[in-house]
Amino acid sequence: MSGRVVLQDIVKVYRSGGGLFRGKTSVRAVDHVDIMLEPGETLGIVGESGSGKSTLGRIAAGIESPTSGHVSLDGRSYARIGSAAWRRERRGVQMIFQNPSKALDPRMTIGAQIGEAMQAHGLSDMQGRKARMEEMLALVGLPGMGGRYSHQLSGGQQQRAVIARALVLEPRVVVCDEAVSALDVSVQAQIINLLNDLKARFGIGYLFISHDLGVVRHISDRIAVMQKGVIVETGRAAEIFANPKHDYTRSLLAAVPAATPAERRARERRIA
Amino acid sequence: MTTLEVEALSAGPNRQRTPVPRPPTPQAETVLTVDGLTVGTARADLVIDVSIEVRAGETLCLVGESGCGKSLTCLAAMGLTPEPLTRKAGQISFLGDDLSRLNENQLADIRGRDMAMIFQDAMAALNPVRRVGMQIAEVLVVHRGLTWRQAEKQAIDLLASVEIADPQSRAKAYPHQLSGGMCQRVMIAMALACRPKLLIADEATTALDVTTQAQILKLMRELQAETGAAMIFVTHDLGVVAEIADRVAVMYSGRVVENAVVDDLFEGPQHPYTRGLMACRLHAASESHGRIAAIEGTVPSPARRPEGCSFRLRCPHAAEQCIEPPALRPVRGGHWAACHFAGDFA
Ligand SMILES: Nc1ncnc2c1ncn2[C@@H]1O[C@H](COP(=O)(O)OP(=O)(O)OP(=O)(O)O)[C@@H](O)[C@H]1O
Ligand SMILES: Nc1ncnc2c1ncn2[C@@H]1O[C@H](COP(=O)(O)OP(=O)(O)OP(=O)(O)O)[C@@H](O)[C@H]1O
Ligand code: SF4
Ligand SMILES: [Mg+2]
Ligand SMILES: [Mg+2]
Numbered sequence: 001m002s003g004r005v006v007l008q009d010i011v012k013v014y015r016s017g018g019g020l021f022r023g024k025t026s027v028r029a030v031d032h033v034d035i036m037l038e039p040g041e042t043l044g045i046v047g048e049s050g051s052g053k054s055t056l057g058r059i060a061a062g063i064e065s066p067t068s069g070h071v072s073l074d075g076r077s078y079a080r081i082g083s084a085a086w087r088r089e090r091r092g093v094q095m096i097f098q099n100p101s102k103a104l105d106p107r108m109t110i111g112a113q114i115g116e117a118m119q120a121h122g123l124s125d126m127q128g129r130k131a132r133m134e135e136m137l138a139l140v141g142l143p144g145m146g147g148r149y150s151h152q153l154s155g156g157q158q159q160r161a162v163i164a165r166a167l168v169l170e171p172r173v174v175v176c177d178e179a180v181s182a183l184d185v186s187v188q189a190q191i192i193n194l195l196n197d198l199k200a201r202f203g204i205g206y207l208f209i210s211h212d213l214g215v216v217r218h219i220s221d222r223i224a225v226m227q228k229g230v231i232v233e234t235g236r237a238a239e240i241f242a243n244p245k246h247d248y249t250r251s252l253l254a255a256v257p258a259a260t261p262a263e264r265r266a267r268e269r270r271i272a
Numbered sequence: 273m274t275t276l277e278v279e280a281l282s283a284g285p286n287r288q289r290t291p292v293p294r295p296p297t298p299q300a301e302t303v304l305t306v307d308g309l310t311v312g313t314a315r316a317d318l319v320i321d322v323s324i325e326v327r328a329g330e331t332l333c334l335v336g337e338s339g340c341g342k343s344l345t346c347l348a349a350m351g352l353t354p355e356p357l358t359r360k361a362g363q364i365s366f367l368g369d370d371l372s373r374l375n376e377n378q379l380a381d382i383r384g385r386d387m388a389m390i391f392q393d394a395m396a397a398l399n400p401v402r403r404v405g406m407q408i409a410e411v412l413v414v415h416r417g418l419t420w421r422q423a424e425k426q427a428i429d430l431l432a433s434v435e436i437a438d439p440q441s442r443a444k445a446y447p448h449q450l451s452g453g454m455c456q457r458v459m460i461a462m463a464l465a466c467r468p469k470l471l472i473a474d475e476a477t478t479a480l481d482v483t484t485q486a487q488i489l490k491l492m493r494e495l496q497a498e499t500g501a502a503m504i505f506v507t508h509d510l511g512v513v514a515e516i517a518d519r520v521a522v523m524y525s526g527r528v529v530e531n532a533v534v535d536d537l538f539e540g541p542q543h544p545y546t547r548g549l550m551a552c553r554l555h556a557a558s559e560s561h562g563r564i565a566a567i568e569g570t571v572p573s574p575a576r577r578p579e580g581c582s583f584r585l586r587c588p589h590a591a592e593q594c595i596e597p598p599a600l601r602p603v604r605g606g607h608w609a610a611c612h613f614a615g616d617f618a
């Protein structure tokens with residue numbers, strides 16, 4: 001298995017409301033999107049809040065099915081959600097969710113959750129699992145914290161527990177949805193270095209959704225820019241930043257916060 | 273000195289408190305003072321002797337390593353220290369009132385009306401089984417005495433003000449039907465609804481694209497100019513700090529290790545941890561490859577901090593005297609740092 005994910009002509013429509021006298025509303029979260037993630041590639045996804053990035057990520061990870069369109073991993077279509085084949089497939093494609101507290105089970109320690117994930121996919125014996133769990137927690141900067149429950153962790157610690165649980169399965173592809181957004185820049189740097197090491201060693205590919213354009217620029221090989229359910233621009237990372245073509249991409253780059261207060265004042269003077 | 277003695281020193285009733293760092297020429301009214309706050313379990317202190325202050329119209333940013341106690345400090349300031357943690361020492365006063373003297377009813381009254389917090393995990397903080405428009409309207413009914421009819425109308429205006437497209441129909445959505453950034457904006461709308469005197473925002477814009485974030489920061493600054501609210505902004509994004517802060521407090525392993533006016537902090541950080549943070553930044557404006565600089569090692573567990581300076585084992589400047597804990601002390605007008613060598617860094 002090498003890990004090429006292909007999404008073809010994906011559409012996702014959410015319908016809601018629809019009580020007897022209430023009009024139905026529908027939201028077109030993803031509107032005819034095509035993307036391809038090569039093995040060992042990092043594809044950055046940036047765009048407007050609400051533009052469909054998480055929805056697209058869940059579809060790429062195979063945990064939500066599109067209204068129409070086709071998803072495949074190494075040429076094989078994703079199995080039906082809930083089937084045994086689908087469960088096996090999930091080991092190869094993991095997702096790190098945007099809301100870590102929802103992704104963790106409040107009744108189990110984080111160590112037990114990481115162990116359970118390994119067990120579900122038949123990875124090693126009990127002792128091997130414990131050693132692996134501890135190694136993984138140390139790698140994400142939570143050494144010896146396997147005995148904690150999620151409510152005993154800070155926001156960034158929860159996020160790293162979710163990262164450890166996804167990476168411990170040695171997936172081919174990881175969908176990272178704002179996976180480092182709750183981390184201070186130093187811990188963020190450590191996690192990004194870890195993701196890049198795993199990519200270099202095992203050829204893991206990442207679909208990396210983030211609002212932090214500094215992080216996206218550093219980590220991505222290619223970038224796709226989304227707005228209102230549509231990909232408006234794709235290209236090599238360096239090219240998108242050096243030479244943005246679409247108006248929306250330009251407005252996004254123009255809104256990057258100032259690096260220093262002095263830079264902010266200089267900008268405010270220019271505008272005034 | 274044993275670790276136990278160090279803890280006794282830091283949290284015991286007779287210890288010397290760190291004075292509250294103040295700007296050289298205080299003008300506006302003080303809204304919140306946190307004085308010598310220590311929060312923890314029976315076994316470990318998670319927030320240690322934290323002293324901060326915010327004045328009307330001022331914005332204080334709290335930054336620091338994941339797990340260093342930023343959220344717990346904010347929760348304590350709202351009188352919301354989560355069980356089984358307790359406030360072991362320190363005083364919190366809000367507009368001159370000591371919070372610990374208020375009963376639960378009085379506190380509930382103040383929260384939401386005079387002080388509001390945007391929680392780090394917006395989706396979890398919203399009620400999953402109520403429409404978001406109703407949740408905003410409820411705040412207006414309870415705290416501002418509006419009728420439900422008026423409140424529902426105003427809720428839609430508030431949703432529009434936080435850049436939610438099609439607010440009329442989005443008001444009817446449940447939280448799980450909205451994106452991460454939309455939930456954050458609903459929380460922001462709820463916090464702004466009552467025009468509080470103190471607004472605490474804990475990683476409130478992490479799920480917003482930079483364009484929307486810029487709009488929201490602008491909205492908050494405008495409201496602040498209008499109402500004179502004091503704001504505490506917890507963020508790891510040093511770009512957001514550059515955009516919005518007047519002062520910055522940097523925390524490490526439970527303590528405030530540096531406190532300065534924003535320009536001083538960016539131009540001449542005086543604590544090695546802060547200097548390390550500045551060096552790890554990734555900029556959208558410049559190309560970077562390979563491994564990113566990071567501060568080596570991990571933050572010590574609160575139950576096993578090293579003796580002396582808690583940054584000692586990771587600090588590139590550590591020296592013999594660092595076995596003694598450095599006090600947070602003024603370096604120059606309004607710039608405080610807790611390092612034996614503070615003031616020596618160019
Ligand atoms: N109930 C608890 N029992 C034990 N430790 C706890 C508990 N709640 C929080 N902690 C610990 O307290 C420390 C401070 O947590 P806090 O949430 O304030 O961190 P933070 O600075 O907000 O971090 P982040 O940036 O990751 O959100 C963390 O190390 C966390 O593990
Ligand atoms: N379960 C659902 N039911 C109804 N609508 C939904 C559902 N999930 C998402 N949506 C809608 O789909 C659109 C896209 O949401 P999505 O979460 O994919 O956005 P996003 O790009 O990840 O945004 P953010 O950056 O704010 O996280 C939004 O309009 C959202 O309200
Ligand atoms: S006191 Fe010593 S160990 Fe601590 S930050 Fe300063 S130089 Fe580093
Ligand atoms: Mg999202
Ligand atoms: Mg926090």
